[in-house]
Amino acid sequence: MSTGEIRSSNILRIGSSTLVELEEKVKALRTINLNVKKRRFIICREDIKVASGEVIIPKGSDIDISKVMLLKRHFKPEHQIRTFQPDEGIVLVSDMSTPVGIQFSMDLVTQVMNIGGGAYEAFIDRVDSFKEFAALYNKALFPKLAVVGYIPPQPERIKEEMAFYQLIARTDPYIRMLEIMHTQIKPHPVIPRMRNIAINPEDRDSWKRFILEIITEYTKAYSIEQR
Incomplete structure (x- = not known):
């Protein structure tokens, strides 16, 4: 491709x-x-x-x-x-309350927005947390794929994120989710057992693999197995 x-x-x-x-x-x-x-x-x-x-x-x-x-x-x-279909589009769950979060989040937004030459802009949302994602899910239209970016590493924040993630996963186990790590900003995943991929700024093909992973995850056939 x-x-x-x-x-x-x-x-x-x-x-x-x-x-x-x-x-x-x-x-x-x-x-x-x-x-x-x-x-x-x-x-x-x-x-x-x-x-x-x-x-x-x-x-x-x-x-x-x-x-x-x-x-x-x-x-x-x-x-x-x-x-x-009501379940179309991508939501980026990535906190932008800190400079490091802004940097990582904007990199993710830019890369995802470039898919299709910007044609999917209306189908892409960004929220700061899984709590906001839960509110988004309750709207008439909801995403097919969630891309998890920066989550502040404070224990209480991670505990809250996990609680709302588990709520979403129980409510709708068919929403596809992919966690993005970063060798400098986010070296370890936050959500256990979620599929993940790492971005390495020293590897110029890293973002290309990220985009291909997004496309693969989004377009794969519907699964009738729960996560």
Whole structure:
């Protein structure tokens, strides 16, 4: 994957699915919705017409497995469908109350914002804490992926962060999470057993690996296994 592809294409696959991807998502969501507080769904963002011009699925329809089967009778597996889901986007959980936190957080924000050449800006949020993340989750739209950056190392703060992290993880075990370490600023992870990746400022490919990890984690197939 080239740098140009990362910057210019819909590399996160937001708002669009092939018929194969759509079927996988719909099947997975049937199981996921049994185990989460907030229902996930997929809505069609356009009238879907067959060759004759007949609309077989109107814009705004909730796409379920029966509609997927209907689409499979008319279109090839790679056919693109414009869709909407409430669980799209990335939230950066990174404290900016200190100079070191500001530096690390802004580096993360800049790198993530550059994915897709800035096309995903509306899908990216930053909060200072898991407490703020919990409030964000309660809104109509909520992120698919949380990227955990700088958390102040004071024991009481870490205790509070862990409490709200565990609340979110219990409420919705399907939100993907990735913790980012830094060889100088944050050498050790804060959240036990969370998948993590380290940034090394002396390694010029370090940020590139970070971006690829974000893309991989965001676009991987929905899992029907709880974390």
